[in-house]
Amino acid sequence: MTQLSKRLVRLLNMVPYLKARPGITKEQAAAELGVSLSQLQTDLEQLVMCGLPGYGPGELIDVTFYDDRLDVFESAGVDRPLRLTSREATAMLMALRTLVDMPGIVDPRAARSAIAKVEEAAGAAAPAPPASAVADESAADVVRDGVRRHRALAIDYYAASRDSVSRRVVDPIRVVLIGTHSYLEAWCREAEGVRLFRFDRIDEARLLDEPAAPPEPARQADTDTSLFDADPSLPVATVRLAPTAAWMFEYYPMQAVGQLSDGWMEAQLTYASEEWLTRLLLGMGDEVQVVAPESLVAGVRDTALGALAMYEQVRP
Template structure:
């Protein structure tokens, strides 16, 4: 039985509502709770909770003049929301040059491997950024087609997706130094993080898989049509995916400082741990990915199971620490 997700999972949704609510109220001066709840798509009780968090938010410093002011008397007595000392949230957000450059590079990389429909959206977004001047510092950036291995197979892969046909691919897995032939039912080509993937149902693995384009050695379209298993693309926008092989369920114990992890990565189970900790189970397809995550949250997380994963990370951490010690001695 899966444990209900803790309240921390709702933090992103709450922040999103508050960022929408403040400009909404700033334009109107005041608004009834029922009207604001309907506009935001939440019930009045949830909005009341959000507002009691809002009056503890504001500019860095935390002094009374830095915080957003919510009129609690009007909220509790008249059911009316009044907010002030939040003018800075009514100003439009502007990109710094480095932010604009990073956004344009990412969009242009997506544009090269996207489907025609997605490419059209990306082109419109780039045009709006450049019209608004947000990308003025990045307009000269060029992303070369040769920078991403595997892009030469894009016409074959995208053609099979468009025609609803299965593919035979030759796929290389560097961690096992193994190259195998697979029959897959492709759904979409998508970008997750810094890599581009073919999202497909794999006949060899009998399940959903995401194949990195730079590891697909060859691909050919087959006459067989895809089944309902490949009818709809999966949402991989969260950045986590089932990788080349079988996944391993890893149990992590998170201290309060690391309890943001379930907000950003898919976890299958959560349960309270001792002394305010949180135990989560996450399906891991790459041990190196797990090590990277643990280095990010160290020393506020530990591996409870499997034991070999805990031991391998400890050995990896000691090896990294020894490099720093050697440099300091030198």
């Protein structure tokens, strides 16, 4: 990827470079660009296949490179600074702001810097955020800083399966992207093992004044995604989900069992606390139906009837 990036930069720079030096020889161009003659020839052959949408003869970059002389007759605008249209700038800003709001996907400080530059270039800069808002670091910022500086962290972490928040001291190893979520892979001192902490479930993070010291085997090992597999010692509930509740597969330890004829999905859900799962299922309304075990079915039904009875008592 690094070689491709370097070549892209070289190709983009070649057009204004050659346009400013009409008639330059291949040998001189290769020497000044720091490439071999064969690489220069390959670059030129690719360059003349690039251009503006439509890609007709009048829209492609036109460079003559015969008889050892190079001349640019059509630059396709590559020799001019890029100007975004209002619609293009708006789309880019929306995408950048979406990335800022997705914990762990990108460094938000870099994304905010890009946003400011695009707004300034577009002449429509938004009001600057308060200084306090800029100064406040999110938990994700602190975690990234800990990984980058190899420092231990104290984190408050929400475990969805247990509906609880715990404070842990961890030694960061790396940040990994699994599916659509970013995770901190770290050695958890309490558990004495490697754990994956999802960024959007880290409520608070504090950088400690001590180096991160995960055991060397843990540092060298590949990320173990089997940690996402359900714990066989935990109970499993069978539920049915409406199509509008399919998002739950991304947030809870669930495994699809089969598609039903009405578009609903049957799934198995691992849980540690029946009380927690009852609250979750009741909060989903009619989008989720519990099928088994019978104790959970009865618990959800009795809790719902109890809530309804209380509502009837206070209703005018």
